[in-house]
Amino acid sequence: MDLFQLQRRLVDYRASLYHEDFLDEQFSQLQDLQDENNPDFVVEVVTLFFEDSERLLNELAKALEQPIIDFKRVDAHVHQFKGSSSSIGAQRVQKACIAFRNYCEEQNVEGCLKCLQQLRHEYSLVKTKLESMFQLEQQILSAGGSIPM
Amino acid sequence: MRAKQMLATMSHEIRSPLSGVVSMAEILSTTKLDREQKQLLDVMLSSGDLVLQLINDILDLSKVESGVMKLEATKFRPREVVKHVLQTAAASLQKILTLEGHVADDVPIDVIGDVLRIRQILTNLISNAIKFTHEGKVGVKLYLVPEPPFAKEGSQHGSDGSTANQSTTSASKTESYTSTSKTSSDQNEFHGKKNEGLCQNNSHREPGTPVTNGTTDGSEEQVELPATTVWLRCDVYDTGIGIPENALPTLFKKYMQVSADHARKYGGTGLGLAICKQLVELMGGRLTVSSRVNCGSTFTFILPYKGSTSCDSSDDPDDLSDMVDHDAMDEDETAGFFQFLPRTLGSLFSSNGSSRTQKLMPHNIGYAKSHKLDGLSENCYSFPMNNGPPKEIDSAVQISSEPGSSISHSWDPDNKSWICSEKSQAVEMKINTSGPQLPPKRQKKPDVGSLSKLNGRQQVLKNSTTSKPKILLVEDSKINVMVAQSMLKQLGHTIDVVNNGAEAVCAVQKHGYDLVLMDVCMPVMDGLQATRLIRSFEETGNWDAAAKVGIEQDSSQPGHTSPTKRIPIIAMTANALSESADECYANGMDSFVSKPVTFQNLKECLEQYLG
Numbered sequence: 001m002d003l004f005q006l007q008r009r010l011v012d013y014r015a016s017l018y019h020e021d022f023l024d025e026q027f028s029q030l031q032d033l034q035d036e037n038n039p040d041f042v043v044e045v046v047t048l049f050f051e052d053s054e055r056l057l058n059e060l061a062k063a064l065e066q067p068i069i070d071f072k073r074v075d076a077h078v079h080q081f082k083g084s085s086s087s088i089g090a091q092r093v094q095k096a097c098i099a100f101r102n103y104c105e106e107q108n109v110e111g112c113l114k115c116l117q118q119l120r121h122e123y124s125l126v127k128t129k130l131e132s133m134f135q136l137e138q139q140i141l142s143a144g145g146s147i148p149m
Numbered sequence: 150m151r152a153k154q155m156l157a158t159m160s161h162e163i164r165s166p167l168s169g170v171v172s173m174a175e176i177l178s179t180t181k182l183d184r185e186q187k188q189l190l191d192v193m194l195s196s197g198d199l200v201l202q203l204i205n206d207i208l209d210l211s212k213v214e215s216g217v218m219k220l221e222a223t224k225f226r227p228r229e230v231v232k233h234v235l236q237t238a239a240a241s242l243q244k245i246l247t248l249e250g251h252v253a254d255d256v257p258i259d260v261i262g263d264v265l266r267i268r269q270i271l272t273n274l275i276s277n278a279i280k281f282t283h284e285g286k287v288g289v290k291l292y293l294v295p296e297p298p299f300a301k302e303g304s305q306h307g308s309d310g311s312t313a314n315q316s317t318t319s320a321s322k323t324e325s326y327t328s329t330s331k332t333s334s335d336q337n338e339f340h341g342k343k344n345e346g347l348c349q350n351n352s353h354r355e356p357g358t359p360v361t362n363g364t365t366d367g368s369e370e371q372v373e374l375p376a377t378t379v380w381l382r383c384d385v386y387d388t389g390i391g392i393p394e395n396a397l398p399t400l401f402k403k404y405m406q407v408s409a410d411h412a413r414k415y416g417g418t419g420l421g422l423a424i425c426k427q428l429v430e431l432m433g434g435r436l437t438v439s440s441r442v443n444c445g446s447t448f449t450f451i452l453p454y455k456g457s458t459s460c461d462s463s464d465d466p467d468d469l470s471d472m473v474d475h476d477a478m479d480e481d482e483t484a485g486f487f488q489f490l491p492r493t494l495g496s497l498f499s500s501n502g503s504s505r506t507q508k509l510m511p512h513n514i515g516y517a518k519s520h521k522l523d524g525l526s527e528n529c530y531s532f533p534m535n536n537g538p539p540k541e542i543d544s545a546v547q548i549s550s551e552p553g554s555s556i557s558h559s560w561d562p563d564n565k566s567w568i569c570s571e572k573s574q575a576v577e578m579k580i581n582t583s584g585p586q587l588p589p590k591r592q593k594k595p596d597v598g599s600l601s602k603l604n605g606r607q608q609v610l611k612n613s614t615t616s617k618p619k620i621l622l623v624e625d626s627k628i629n630v631m632v633a634q635s636m637l638k639q640l641g642h643t644i645d646v647v648n649n650g651a652e653a654v655c656a657v658q659k660h661g662y663d664l665v666l667m668d669v670c671m672p673v674m675d676g677l678q679a680t681r682l683i684r685s686f687e688e689t690g691n692w693d694a695a696a697k698v699g700i701e702q703d704s705s706q707p708g709h710t711s712p713t714k715r716i717p718i719i720a721m722t723a724n725a726l727s728e729s730a731d732e733c734y735a736n737g738m739d740s741f742v743s744k745p746v747t748f749q750n751l752k753e754c755l756e757q758y759l760g
Contacts, residue, residue: 026745033635033748041635047184049628079670083723084628086745 003145010136011148017133022126027089031149046130049088053123056081060116064109074112075104081119092122160208164201171197206424213427220432222455225264227381228252231289232487234271238279238287239489246279246287248489253292256485257379260454266428267452271383273421274448278387282445285388294382297451299435377456384449391442400438401426425450618663618759620644623653623679624721625671629746633666636748640755650674654682654695657716658702664758665718667738677736680718684737687715717758721746
């Protein structure tokens with residue numbers, strides 16, 4: 001695949017992510033912050049987000065395994081997750097968090113567990129998508145091209 | 150014997166190229182690597198280090214055993230050794246433990262002994278203690294003791310053969326001199342008369358040949374001076390898993406671990422304690438242990454040292470100069486208590502993380518209690534902020550290295566409040582007492598490249614000398630910090646970052662800010678309360694309200710903000726009900742930006758409030 005095709009592919013891929021609500025305008029904010037002074041900004045923030053998310057998912061799983069569930073604690077974790085996902089524009093993850101918080105408020109264990117599953121699912125989806133996107137970007141750069149904005 | 154010799158030689162041969170591999174890996178780790186490469190490299194480095202350690206251990210042990218170990222006689226300061234060893238251990242500490250050191254007042258400032266070996270023993274015992282302790286503390290106690298019974302009993306003469314495993318010295322206490330070679334330099338080969346003098350277990354020898362255990366020659370050395378010997382006892386104690394009684398007898402044997410499970414779980418070669426024992430006994434002392442399972446262990450070694458003020462009757466000019474040195478004592482030398490609090494505390498309560506470790510100023514960390522105040526169910530902490538000159542203040546040296554992992558915010562059900570901690574352990578701080586003022590030398594390298602950049606960016610303490618406005622960002626989420634910081638940077642501002650309301654209040658106490666961007670939902674103290682406290686100061690001119698909830702400002706540190714100047718405080722709110730705009734205004738905030746923060750919103754806000 002030549003450079004032009006790669007670039008085309010990236011543009012289309014990105015558009016689809018926005019179209020399917022994996023990403024929202026906040027992600028473009030991140031892209032806008034990337035420049036020559038800060039060439040890897042998006043990857044860095046997203047990587048940080050991945051790490052933080054994995055930690056939070058572990059915490060959530062642990063908290064929901066307890067014999068007596070501390071819903072305030074669970075809610076606090078979800079709140080954090082909501083915040084970070086919204087900051088990078090991971091819209092579907094953010095929405096999953098909102099639903100999750102409702103169940104926390106109701107102290108509904110089953111609902112929470114289902115939401116956790118859903119959250120995991122959405123997170124791994126967006127993670128895969130973003131990683132693919134970064135890979136595409138990398139291919140373009142390696143081929144000597146520049147990333148279309 | 151030949152096998153041992155071969156092992157020693159080969160180990161030495163192996164060590165050089167292995168060092169090479171590890172060094173190259175270290176250099177590689179400073180180059181640009183992607184995440185996967187970094188992870189692979191980390192494994193390489195830790196494996197390499199481990200093997201090197203193993204080889205060094207083997208070499209040491211074989212040296213000691215074959216009797217080729219040379220003992221040095223160096224003048225050194227026991228307090229500094231204790232402090233340095235603890236500092237080093239604290240710098241690479243991966244768990245939440247308190248490290249402390251206590252040197253009794255009657256321990257001399259200087260003593261003479263083999264400082265390298267002593268440091269080795271101390272390091273080994275401390276790292277063992279840390280390894281087997283998962284919570285609580287590890288500490289060192291050093292104090293003077295009267296001459297122990299084992300020093301008096303059993304004069305084993307040289308013809309006895311190997312003495313490495315027996316610690317004995319002269320039967321006669323009155324023979325108080327040890328033969329030494331010239332004392333003109335501090336570093337000597339120490340020739341102990343094996344059965345005289347109380348200091349060394351070595352037979353003396355002619356200069357230039359290695360000391361071998363087990364032989365005595367006719368004295369060719371001049372018995373020069375009466376030397377005072379001090380016996381120092383060192384306890385290395387911990388609150389760890391303890392050692393079962395049945396394991397105690399074999400503890401100091403080579404290659405023995407407490408159990409196979411232990412070996413598997415905790416790793417290690419089982420050589421450390423054997424080496425320690427050999428060394429201690431070689432130096433004329435004893436190494437013992439006492440322990441209780443699940444309570445902790447204490448390893449004790451007693452060693453004789455030559456006191457360095459012993460040479461009163463000598464007309465050696467250098468000895469006199471030694472004495473003169475001693476008179477010039479200052480507080481640092483006599484400081485006898487050191488405490489290293491768990492690392493996370495530094496990152497929690499310091500507003501500027503690791504930048505502070507580069508300064509020589511000590512920072513007091515006070516006692517933390519959690520109160521439940523009426524209507525405010527939060528943890529309250531006191532931070533005496535003390536930046537005075539080192540010698541006037543008693544404080545502990547705090548090693549706060551950069552946190553390499555994220556701080557988790559855990560909910561404390563007992564206090565119905567947030568606790569900021571790593572690994573979800575409750576934070577507890579201790580009162581510090583006298584200690585020397587030393588800048589911590591080492592910092593842990595952060596694990597993630599981006600994190601280190603993030604922290605690096607955070608440490609902007611210095612106010613720019615231009616008229617650039619000073620902005621304080623108060624935000625607990627690292628991701629949000631990174632995004633906001635980048636935006637503000639693009640807008641041309643450098644900022645200070647803190648992670649909760651309490652830190653924000655402290656920061657405002659210390660510096661004047663032109664604008665505060667305040668997240669609402671944060672652990673420890675939320676944005677609303679922090680704002681209330683700051684407004685209270687602005688209205689009353691004092692920080693009483695803050696002091697009431699436990700934030701103390703040292704009176705020697707004048708506030709940098711004049712009370713009449715009102716700082717614009719902008720809430721960053723996720724628009725949830727609890728963070729409604731009305732509530733923000735009611736608590737004293739001037740405006741808000743909703744999350745996620747966009748560049749445009751931030752820009753407009755700054756234009757409005759910074760002009």
